[in-house]
Amino acid sequence: MNTEYGFYPQLTLKENLIFFCKVYSKSIDEIYPFIDKLNLQNFFNIPFSLLSSGIKTRLWIVYSLIKNPKIILIDELTKSVDFETKQMIYELIKELKTKYGLTILFVSHDLTEINSLCDHLIKIENHKFVEIK
Amino acid sequence: MNLIKNIIKLIYSFLYKDVKTLNYYKFHSIIKFLFSFVQIVIFYYLCSIVSKEYFKFLFFGLFFSKIFFFTATTLTETIKQEQFSQTIYNIFSLPYHELMILTSSFFAKTIFFFFELIIFILCSVLFFNIKLSFFNIIFLFFYTIYIILAFLCYTISLCSITVLIKKSEHFIYLLNSLIDILSGVYFPTTVLPKILQHISFCLPTTYILLFLRNAVLYSKYNLTLLIYPTIIGIIFLPISILFFNIILKKLLRDGRIAMY
Numbered sequence: 001m002n003t004e005y006g007f008y009p010q011l012t013l014k015e016n017l018i019f020f021c022k023v024y025s026k027s028i029d030e031i032y033p034f035i036d037k038l039n040l041q042n043f044f045n046i047p048f049s050l051l052s053s054g055i056k057t058r059l060w061i062v063y064s065l066i067k068n069p070k071i072i073l074i075d076e077l078t079k080s081v082d083f084e085t086k087q088m089i090y091e092l093i094k095e096l097k098t099k100y101g102l103t104i105l106f107v108s109h110d111l112t113e114i115n116s117l118c119d120h121l122i123k124i125e126n127h128k129f130v131e132i133k
Numbered sequence: 134m135n136l137i138k139n140i141i142k143l144i145y146s147f148l149y150k151d152v153k154t155l156n157y158y159k160f161h162s163i164i165k166f167l168f169s170f171v172q173i174v175i176f177y178y179l180c181s182i183v184s185k186e187y188f189k190f191l192f193f194g195l196f197f198s199k200i201f202f203f204t205a206t207t208l209t210e211t212i213k214q215e216q217f218s219q220t221i222y223n224i225f226s227l228p229y230h231e232l233m234i235l236t237s238s239f240f241a242k243t244i245f246f247f248f249e250l251i252i253f254i255l256c257s258v259l260f261f262n263i264k265l266s267f268f269n270i271i272f273l274f275f276y277t278i279y280i281i282l283a284f285l286c287y288t289i290s291l292c293s294i295t296v297l298i299k300k301s302e303h304f305i306y307l308l309n310s311l312i313d314i315l316s317g318v319y320f321p322t323t324v325l326p327k328i329l330q331h332i333s334f335c336l337p338t339t340y341i342l343l344f345l346r347n348a349v350l351y352s353k354y355n356l357t358l359l360i361y362p363t364i365i366g367i368i369f370l371p372i373s374i375l376f377f378n379i380i381l382k383k384l385l386r387d388g389r390i391a392m393y
Binding site for chain 1: 142143145146149150153154157218219220222223227228
């Protein structure tokens with residue numbers, strides 16, 4: 001999904017999270033460690049439409065964790081975020097992998113981030129797997 | 134049991150979202166109420182040219198029309214808003230059936246609508262000399278629920294049309310206005326030309342409105358009038374759900390569901 005959309009634009013970041021927490025019968029406190037990790041609490045009262053792309057990306061990561069997933073699919077998530085946000089996302093991805101045992105399918109064109117984050121690598125060229133490590 | 138629990142959970146979630154959204158549109162809510170009020174004022178003075186009895190007749194027509202219009206358009210409005218805010222894919226990716234999500238949102242809006250109706254009734258009693266007993270008010274409450282349930286098939290069908298043909302507001306307004314005229318909201322159906330009277334007799338809305346006027350104005354509760362609309366509602370509900378599912382699957386496959 002495009003990270004620029006998907007949440008109610010007039011509602012604040014916190015209100016959007018509470019709404020989806022209610023849908024999944026969760027309390028916002030349960031996801032607070034991730035909110036804290038991605039430093040989102042400072043943007044709690046800002047409407048979604050006014051958030052920057054980086055914050056929206058971080059919100060999407062937290063949102064995906066509300067669902068208690070076993071696998072997370074990430075498609076070029078860091079392409080429009082600043083260096084600081086990138087580092088925060090990398091840290092969280094590593095923690096999700098090691099601490100929470102989640103499987104993450106990470107799609108990217110950036111070989112540096114792939115090498116630093118991934119345990120396994122599949123290179124796709126012309127719709128074919130050309131390299132598997 | 135699990136289904137009901139999930140529906141209640143979804144209604145509660147949408148209620149939260151709607152309360153928060155309403156907070157950003159306070160001015161809109163006030164204007165909406167004023168619009169309703171001004172509409173009754175116009176009809177009140179227009180009716181005074183004819184007779185006071187005509188205003189009572191018209192008032193309950195407008196009351197019915199208000200509920201019918203809400204029922205007919207709310208689901209369509211909901212899907213339209215989700216399309217505008219580009220939240221539709223996210224909402225439809227929730228672990229519930231799409232129609233369950235939409236109808237839960239619809240029922241959450243119904244709770245707000247009840248408050249709107251209470252204000253509407255209060256104003257009519259206070260300013261427009263409409264006499265309603267406590268029993269009448271309880272009756273109107275259940276009558277409103279009946280209309281919403283009986284026309285659920287209609288609102289689901291309109292929702293399907295909305296996602297299929299896009300920009301369908303004018304079509305829906307035209308359809309609802311025609312139904313208002315033919316069902317006798319503004320004047321008795323007997324004044325219509327013979328051919329239109331035949332169409333009027335085929336509409337379930339005509340019987341439901343007749344039942345309301347008989348009940349509130351003359352204390353005649355002729356339940357047989359509700360047999361035909363109830364049968365129509367029951368028969369068309371599964372058909373409308375099937376129609377919606379087919380259209381939704383097609384649009385999700387084509388990727389056109391988010392397009393308004």
